[in-house]
Amino acid sequence: xxxxxxxxxxxxxxxxxxxxxxxxxxxxxxxxxxxxxxxxxxxxxxxxxxxxxxxxxxxxxxxxxxxxxxxxxxxxxxxxxxxxxxxxxxxxxxxxxxxxxxxxxxxxxxxxxxxxxxxxxxxxxxxxxxxxxxxxxxxxxxxxxxxxxxxxxxxxxxxxxxxxxxxxxxxxxxxxxxxxxxxxxxxxxxxxxxxxxxxxxxxxxxxxxxxxxxxxxxxxxxxxxxxxxxxxxxxxxxxxxxxxxxxxxxxxxxxxxxxxxxxxxxxxxxxxxxxxxxxxxxxxxxxxxxxxxxxxxxxxxxxxxxxxxxxxxxxxxxxxxxxxxxxxxxxxxxxxxxxxxxxxxxxxxxxxxxxxxxxxxxxxxxxxxxxxxxxxxxxxxxxxxxxxxxxxxxxxxxxxxxxxxxxxxxxxxxxxxxxxxxxxxxxxxxxxxxxxxxxxxxxxxxxxxxxxxxxxxxxxxxxxxxxxxxxxxxxxxxxxxxxxxxxxxxxxxxxxxxxxxxxxxxxxxxxxxxxxxxxxxxxxxxxxxxxxxxxxxxxxxxxxxxxxxxxxxxxxxxxxxxxxxxxxxxxxxxxxxxxxxxxxxxxxxxxxxxxxxxxxxxxxxxxxxxxxxxxxxxxxxxxxxxxxxxxxxxxxxxxxxxxxxxx
Numbered sequence: 001x002x003x004x005x006x007x008x009x010x011x012x013x014x015x016x017x018x019x020x021x022x023x024x025x026x027x028x029x030x031x032x033x034x035x036x037x038x039x040x041x042x043x044x045x046x047x048x049x050x051x052x053x054x055x056x057x058x059x060x061x062x063x064x065x066x067x068x069x070x071x072x073x074x075x076x077x078x079x080x081x082x083x084x085x086x087x088x089x090x091x092x093x094x095x096x097x098x099x100x101x102x103x104x105x106x107x108x109x110x111x112x113x114x115x116x117x118x119x120x121x122x123x124x125x126x127x128x129x130x131x132x133x134x135x136x137x138x139x140x141x142x143x144x145x146x147x148x149x150x151x152x153x154x155x156x157x158x159x160x161x162x163x164x165x166x167x168x169x170x171x172x173x174x175x176x177x178x179x180x181x182x183x184x185x186x187x188x189x190x191x192x193x194x195x196x197x198x199x200x201x202x203x204x205x206x207x208x209x210x211x212x213x214x215x216x217x218x219x220x221x222x223x224x225x226x227x228x229x230x231x232x233x234x235x236x237x238x239x240x241x242x243x244x245x246x247x248x249x250x251x252x253x254x255x256x257x258x259x260x261x262x263x264x265x266x267x268x269x270x271x272x273x274x275x276x277x278x279x280x281x282x283x284x285x286x287x288x289x290x291x292x293x294x295x296x297x298x299x300x301x302x303x304x305x306x307x308x309x310x311x312x313x314x315x316x317x318x319x320x321x322x323x324x325x326x327x328x329x330x331x332x333x334x335x336x337x338x339x340x341x342x343x344x345x346x347x348x349x350x351x352x353x354x355x356x357x358x359x360x361x362x363x364x365x366x367x368x369x370x371x372x373x374x375x376x377x378x379x380x381x382x383x384x385x386x387x388x389x390x391x392x393x394x395x396x397x398x399x400x401x402x403x404x405x406x407x408x409x410x411x412x413x414x415x416x417x418x419x420x421x422x423x424x425x426x427x428x429x430x431x432x433x434x435x436x437x438x439x440x441x442x443x444x445x446x447x448x449x450x451x452x453x454x455x456x457x458x459x460x461x462x463x464x465x466x467x468x469x470x471x472x473x474x475x476x477x478x479x480x481x482x483x484x485x486x487x488x489x490x491x492x493x494x495x496x497x498x499x500x501x502x503x504x505x506x507x508x509x510x511x512x513x514x515x516x517x518x519x520x521x522x523x524x525x526x527x528x529x530x531x532x533x534x535x536x537x538x539x540x541x542x543x544x545x546x547x548x549x550x551x552x553x554x555x556x557x558x559x560x561x562x563x564x565x566x567x568x569x570x571x572x573x574x575x576x577x578x579x580x581x582x583x584x585x586x587x588x589x590x591x592x593x594x595x596x597x598x599x600x601x602x603x604x605x606x607x608x609x610x611x612x613x614x615x616x617x618x619x620x621x622x623x624x625x626x627x628x629x630x631x632x633x634x635x636x637x638x639x640x641x642x643x644x645x646x647x
Contacts, residue, residue, distance in 0.1 A: 014325060017258050018300040025257055025300065028245050029293040036295050037285065039203050039224060041083075042244040072138045072148055074100050083112055083223070091135065091148060098135060101147040113145055119223045120147040121235045125197055130190035132210075132218050153213045157183060158206035161280055171215050177310075178347070180280045181340055183209070186217040188273055188337035195266045195333060198229040200239060202264065204272035205251045206279060228265060239264040249295045250285035251275035254324055257300055266333070267326040273336055274321025274329070281307035281318055311350055313343050349394035353403055356386025360407045367414050376414075383407055405431060412438060421445035465534045468587065468630065474529040475536050476630045478522055482543065483623025485515060487616050494612035508554040508567060516547040538586045546578045565608045568615065572601040575618070589629040596621035 018025070032040060074087040078099060089100035103112045117137065124134040136148040160167055164176040173179035187209055191201055203224040210218045224246055226239040242261030247253070253271035255263040278286040286304055289295040298304070302324040306315040317339045323329045330336040360383040366376055384407060390400035408427050412434075415424035424442050428434050464470060489511060523530055523540055530536045550571055557567040579594040600618035604611040 014254055014258065014263070015300075015302075017260065017263075018254060021257075021259060022300065024259065025245070025296055026293060029296050032249075032292050036249040036287070036289075036292065037205070037207070039221075039248050040246055041224060042242055042246050071136070072098070072100055072146060074140075074146075078151075080104065081221075083107055084116060088151065089146075089148065097151050099149040099151040101149060102140070102144060108144060115223065116147060117145055118235060118237055119221075119225070120145075122199055122225045122227070123149075123222045126190075126194050126199065126222075128190050128193045130186050130217050130219055131194070132220060152210050152216075152218055154210045154216065154218075156207055157209040157211050157217075160211060161206055162283060177280070178344065181277075181344060183211065183217050184273070184277060184280065185337045185340050187219060187276070188333045188340070190217075190219050191269050191273065192333035192337065194225075195269070198227055199225055200228060200264060200266060200269050201225050202247055202256070202268060202272070204269055205248055205276055205285075226261075226264065247272075249292060249299070250287050251279075252287065252296075252299050253322075253326075254299055254302065255326065257296060263326075265326070267329045267331070270329045270333055270336055271322055271326075273333060274318055277314075277318045277321060277340075278307055281310045281314060286322065311343070311347065313346060313350070317343060346394045346397065349390040349397045350399055352386050352390035352393065353397055353400040356383045356390060356407075357399070357403045359383035359386065360403060360410070363407070364410055367410070373418060380407070380411060409435065409438060412442065416441055416445055419445075421449040467533060468535050469632075470533045471529040471536045472630045473632055474526045475539055476627060476632070478519070478526065478530070478543075479539065479626045479630070480623055481522070482515065482519065483619055483626065485518075486619035487623060490612040490616040490619070494610070494616070508558075508564070509551060512547045512550045512554070516544065516551070519543055519547065535586055538582075542578060542582050542586070546575065549574055549578075565611055568611050569601070569604050569608070572597070572604050572611070572615065572618075576601050579622070587629065590622075590625055593622040593625040596625075 071092055072089050073092065074089045076088050078086045078088050080086070083103060084101050085104045087100045087102075089098045090096070091098045101116070103116050120134050120137055123131065124137075127133065132152065133150050134147060135150065138146045138148060140146055155170075160170075161180055162176075167173050167176055167179055171179065187204065191204065194201060199222075201219070201222065201224070203221060204219075208219060208221045210216075210220055212218065225237075226242065227236040228239055230236075230238055238261070240261045242264065243259050245257055245259060247256040251272055253268045253275075255268055275286050287295050287298050289298055304319075304322065306319050308315075317336070320328070320339075321330055321336055330339065359379055363376055363380050363383060366379070384404065387400045387404035387407065390397050391404070394400070408430050412424045412427040412431075415421075415427060421442065425446055428438060428442050493507070519540075530540050553570055553574055554567060557570050562570070576594070576597040579590070579597045583590045583594045596618045600614040603614045607614070
């Protein structure tokens with residue numbers, strides 16, 4: 001029956017129908033006998049007993065029931081119900097043990113006999129591995145019909161649903177919920193098959209399911225089953241003809257109280273399957289109360305809370321199957337079975353997520369205790385891996401999605417707390433919708449870190465620029481080469497005979513000019529090294545400045561008519577000043593050089609006749625000073641620490 005046709009046939013909402021008929025339901029509740037887990041069966045309609053008798057006679061006339069009692073021999077009583085009795089029997093043709101069901105002797109009449117036959121006719125139409133097969137319909141010597149069924153060796157499901165030890169012992173199942181749900185899925189499959197043959201069971205519950213010795217799942221008791229279509233034989237009870245309350249109160253669907261048979265359909269069985277699932281989850285049937293009236297009121301008003309202590313997905317499946325409005329339930333038993341199958345597939349993912357959540361909680365607790373990052377890293381990676389594996393098994397797992405998100409958020413905040421803005425930004429990038437305060441905190445941390453990085457870069461550049469070790473080989477080579485020239489030339493001039501004044505002047509101009517050209521050429525050759533650091537650049541500019549000023553000062557003193565000795569004394573003053581400024585501004589370790597030039601200046605004033613030798617000595621001191629402080633390897637390397645065994 002489609003949802004569209006259902007709305008056409010039942011324009012009045014079910015709640016309104018039950019509210020209008022509540023007085024009749026109350027009257028019915030007062031007459032009900034038995035417990036809430038016992039099946040309420042419809043009475044025979046008035047005036048039907050003769051019709052049932054005629055139907056039975058017609059069946060006998062067409063040889064539909066064999067009266068050969070030798071075909072089946074009955075033995076001991078196997079069980080007894082409200083209307084029928086079951087004996088152990090032997091089917092002679094196959095010499096096999098069977099179950100033989102008949103009407104109890106004290107209840108035999110055409111109505112009950114026809115009910116028994118209708119149950120057999122319905123079950124006989126349903127050839128399914130999870131439905132007890134009907135082998136034959138026979139008769140005892142008095143002509144009373146006998147239903148020959150498969151004899152089941154097993155145990156009622158309702159005795160096993162909460163017995164994990166027995167289930168593990170009998171069937172090796174370590175997970176009771178998993179085992180129960182797989183049994184229910186087989187029941188769903190059988191009920192869906194019955195629906196495909198237009199049969200509704202109307203009494204699905206754990207006590208009507210038998211678990212065989214080898215784990216077989218078999219649905220019993222089709223005595224309340226009805227057909228949704230008239231096959232024209234008159235053999236099958238029609239749901240549309242029912243006008244009574246039917247079913248088991250503890251599991252009953254609301255429309256089973258409506259006393260309108262047209263409301264009974266496949267979704268009624270879906271509700272009963274959901275009620276069975278509720279019992280598996282909660283440990284008790286869904287409808288309970290101090291008396292029958294209270295139970296029926298709960299059914300009619302849909303006063304039902306979801307089962308607790310089970311995964312939310314399973315509870316949601318249960319409540320959808322048991323929706324008050326049939327249109328809100330699963331459309332079929334197969335759709336419910338697939339939902340259970342999805343849950344079992346998701347359950348492994350949920351278990352992985354639960355274990356990952358435990359680790360994530362431990363990460364948070366340890367972080368609050370101030371544990372070191374190395375202590376947290378392995379645990380964090382384990383939690384992250386668990387959530388990711390859970391999502392791999394079920395990408396829509398809400399627990400894993402939220403757990404992984406919370407883990408990333410916490411890890412991101414922890415990285416910020418540890419001052420690692422880059423890691424925090426990387427973790428935040430994995431979040432689809434990060435918290436606004438976290439975004440602001442990460443952006444601020446990145447800005448702060450970029451500022452610190454820029455300052456550190458500048459500081460490092462400054463340190464590199466002031467590092468005397470960078471380019472020191474080139475610097476030593478150039479200074480040593482100049483120092484050698486400046487030491488040698490004055491000695492040669494002191495040893496050479498006196499020259500004319502013009503020759504003195506030209507010599508004082510040409511020599512520093514040649515040194516300047518030579519030095520500029522060497523700078524061009526070693527420009528990469530000599531421009532890399534401040535000390536190299538300042539050394540180069542100091543030499544260039546010294547030579548240029550020496551040329552200028554020579555020209556000025558010559559124009560003033562000073563003697564060569566006086567000119568050299570003035571140049572000594574220039575060199576002393578340049579040396580002093582170099583010591584102050586570039587490298588204080590050149591103080592011996594400065595002192596040498598100052599001492600040379602003093603000597604030149606006192607002993608002008610040896611000014612060239614004093615100049616040579618000062619330049620030699622400068623060269624030696626530079627070699628000592630700038631030589632790539634120290635002249636006096638530090639001593640290695642004493643060995644452990646030395647005294």
